[in-house]
Amino acid sequence: MPSLDAIFKAYDVRGTVPDQLDPELAHAIGVGFATFAREESEGRGESVTRVLMARDMRPSGVELSAAFADGVRSQGLDVVDLGLGSTDLLYFASGSMGAPGVMFTASHNPAQYNGAKFCLSGARPVGEDTGLGRIREVGEASLAGSVPAAATTGTISSLDVLGAFADHVRSFVDVSSLAPLQIVADTANGMGGLIVPAVFSSLPFQLEVMYGELDGTFPNHPADPIQPANTEDLRRRVVEAGADVGLAFDGDADRVFLVDEKGVGLSGSTTTAIIAAGILDKNPGGTVIHNLICSRTVPEVVREHGGTPVRTRVGHSFIKQVMAEEGAVFGGEHSAHYYFRDNFRADSGIIAALLVLEQMSVAGTSLSELRAPFERYADSGEINTRVDDPAAVIERVAEHFSDLPQDRLDGLTVDGGDWWFNLRPSNTEPLLRLNLEAPDAEACTRRTEEVRALLTA
Secondary structure, eight states: OOOSTTTBOSSSEEEETTTTOOHHHHHHHHHHHHHHHHHHHHHTTOOOOEEEEEEOSOTTHHHHHHHHHHHHHHTTOEEEEEEEOOHHHHHHHHHHHTOOEEEEOOTTSOTTEEEEEEEEGGGEEOOIIIIIHHHHHHHHHHHTTOSOOOSSOOOEEEOOOHHHHHHHHHTTSOGGGOOOOEEEEEOTTSTHHHHHHHHHTTSSOEEEEESOSOOTTOSSSOSOTTSGGGGHHHHHHHHHHTOSEEEEEOTTSOOEEEEOTTSOBOOHHHHHHHHHHHHHHHSTTOEEEEETTSOTHHHHHHHHTTOEEEEEOSSHHHHHHHHHHHTOSEEEOTTSOEEEGGGTTOBOHHHHHHHHHHHHHHHTOOHHHHHGGGOOSEEOOOEEEEOSOHHHHHHHHHHHTTTSOEEOSSSEEEEOSSOEEEEEEOSSSSEEEEEEEESSHHHHHHHHHHHHHHHTO
């Protein structure tokens, strides 16, 4: 029988269907989540009565979510089924309705995968150290037949929140300021095909959606826009159509990558810097969170716009935690996750996209012109190197650069003055991930080769 151990990851549940994840396991996870959500709420002197549930377009989502709902209901909690939705729609519902939630999705993973992301009421994250362990523990007990059912089975009902979510997204901008921009959105047969038209339909944009049909087999290309091959069609179409901007969404539509009118993509760091500038103009003196592999441009821009930059480890649970501690207005990651205080500190690709479109409209500039001041350095991209002993290699690299300032916030970061790099281990594989930034392409190439040579020395 499949085991829960194989599918519980640092931030979510994920596995191949049906060999790693099947309805029996989904039911057990439902029992575990209901138990954990009830315990957590009672610990705060509150009581939880319902769990919100949404799913993406993967074919297995219908059966898995139904089994999960049965598990939740067996513990006496009600289930509110939101149906098809994006991850940020689920977070919005959790935040606005004050209820814990689950999103059935495997995000950008291939079609044979499915999984679940969880949140507590107020869209608070659930990770390895903040509930996933307890969910797994109770789930295992349920599989062993040692978790009794509640005296009364919970109910299940349906609720459509798409319209309310679209209104919420539009509330982040001054709709009257928006220009009639021509936009191409590649939703990769993912949930953006539902979300993007719902949000943009009442706005003055001319919208073309590529691969908008919801299809969890991903017939056109993988729903992983961080890989350049997966945005080739979009980049080509933007130029062909003479469009102003391209938007590339991942499978559950919580991440977005932007493409300018010349067909050139923006990095997550560039988009983070653009959004930070705009948000700080609306929220003077605000705090902005960025992870430590973002470009140096990000903290520079934050300071230039009167804000306070705060650097964190890589990973959404760290971003959300530090946002709460610091009262930050915005947080960005190089991986194109963008978090907003007024979105329950949750990430949203469509809010991020709309804020950039607002800046383009107000400034009356093209995206290539808007981005230019925010691209100041050359970067290596993330380079993965397989090594036998990641910890030993990190120490060897640290010793080599012992005369330069270093920190260990997440792996090893070395500050070379006009250049820097971060080297951190993968959580799941014997890999080291290198990110390096330098003043120009020549220096970036030279420094990258210098560091990479040490990894395999």
